[in-house]
Amino acid sequence: NAGVTQTPKFRVLKTGQSMTLLCAQDMNHEYMYWYRQDPGMGLRLIHYSVGEGTTAKGEVPDGYNVSRLKKQNFLLGLESAAPSQTSVYFCASRSHQGFDNQPQHFGDGTRLSIL
Amino acid sequence: DQQVKQNSPSLSVQEGRISILNCDYTNSMFDYFLWYKKYPAEGPTFLISISSIKDKNEDGRFTVFLNKSAKHLSLHIVPSQPGDSAVYFCAASEKAAGNKLTFGGGTRVLVKP
Numbered sequence: 090n091a092g093v094t095q096t097p098k099f100r101v102l103k104t105g106q107s108m109t110l111l112c113a114q115d116m117n118h119e120y121m122y123w124y125r126q127d128p129g130m131g132l133r134l135i136h137y138s139v140g141e142g143t144t145a146k147g148e149v150p151d152g153y154n155v156s157r158l159k160k161q162n163f164l165l166g167l168e169s170a171a172p173s174q175t176s177v178y179f180c181a182s183r184s185h186q187g188f189d190n191q192p193q194h195f196g197d198g199t200r201l202s203i204l
Numbered sequence: 205d206q207q208v209k210q211n212s213p214s215l216s217v218q219e220g221r222i223s224i225l226n227c228d229y230t231n232s233m234f235d236y237f238l239w240y241k242k243y244p245a246e247g248p249t250f251l252i253s254i255s256s257i258k259d260k261n262e263d264g265r266f267t268v269f270l271n272k273s274a275k276h277l278s279l280h281i282v283p284s285q286p287g288d289s290a291v292y293f294c295a296a297s298e299k300a301a302g303n304k305l306t307f308g309g310g311t312r313v314l315v316k317p
Contacts, residue, residue: 093247122304129213131293131307132248139302147304179247192238193305195247 091115095180095196102170102203110165110199112180119185121163122147122193123155125176132179138163139185170203177201207231208296210308218316223281225311227294230275234296238305239268239279242291251292252279284315 096111112121119140124132124147134147136155144155152174154166163182167174177200181193208229217223227237235256240248254261254268254277261268267280281288294308 124307129309131208131210131309132305133307134304137302137304145302148306181247192250192253195240195249197245197247 093180093182093194093196095178095199097199098197099200100202102167102201104170104172104203106170106203107166107168108170108201109167110178110180110201112163112165112182112196113161114163114180114182114194115161116182116184116194117160118182118194119160120183120193121157122181122183123153123163123165124179124181125149125174126179126198127176135165135178172203175201175203205230206309207234208294208306208308210292210294210311212311213309214312214314216314216316217284219286220283223279223284223288223313223315225279225281225292225294225313227277227279227308228275229277229296231296231298231306232275233298233300234306235299236297236303237268237270237277238295238297239266240293240295240307241288242293242310248293281313284313286315286317289313289315 122137123135138157141160180196183193238253239251242248291310295305
């Protein structure tokens with residue numbers, strides 16, 4: 090019963106390097122989300138997707154790109170990492186079926202440090 | 205400008221007593237509110253929610269109250285247990301905006317045995 094799985098769990102990058110964070114869900118959910126959590130600021134939405142092949146910007150999209158080539162996967166890319174992107178990144182998914190406000194299910198996060 | 209605020213960063217309570225967590229919001233278009241619980245090194249897990257058409261929702265030891273006129277909601281945990289020690293996030297969504305969640309900054313709860 091995996092739910093939402095994030096890979097990797099930890100990563101240290103140097104400024105200017107690129108990397109991709111992977112989110113995989115096995116619940117057949119339509120909607121997927123990427124958040125970042127910084128101390129005292131709760132979770133802020135970076136990008137989201139309402140279905141395979143679609144993506145949209147959230148509250149803090151600058152410096153990130155995303156892709157949803159398969160329904161079960163949502164990738165978050167950092168093209169040129171900056172120290173301001175040091176954060177904990179959470180992926181979430183939710184069903185579109187039933188009532189509109191199905192809760193989001195979260196992965197356990199990726200802790201990313203950029204030196 | 206934070207649309208959802210949790211003004212108490214931490215709360216300490218004795219086991220068996222009531223924990224009351226508060227959350228304020230500014231966007232009157234929010235129509236659904238949720239509470240999430242988060243343990244260290246884990247993702248947030250859904251706890252309880254309430255629609256804007258209601259003023260109370262109860263699930264076991266957890267009750268959420270909504271005061272729309274004051275743009276305020278609260279989470280009551282009764283009785284508090286040591287396993288309730290965690291960070292609690294308030295979140296709000298607006299159907300017209302695609303039900304995206306806006307989170308508060310969180311309240312760390314410590315339940316003392």
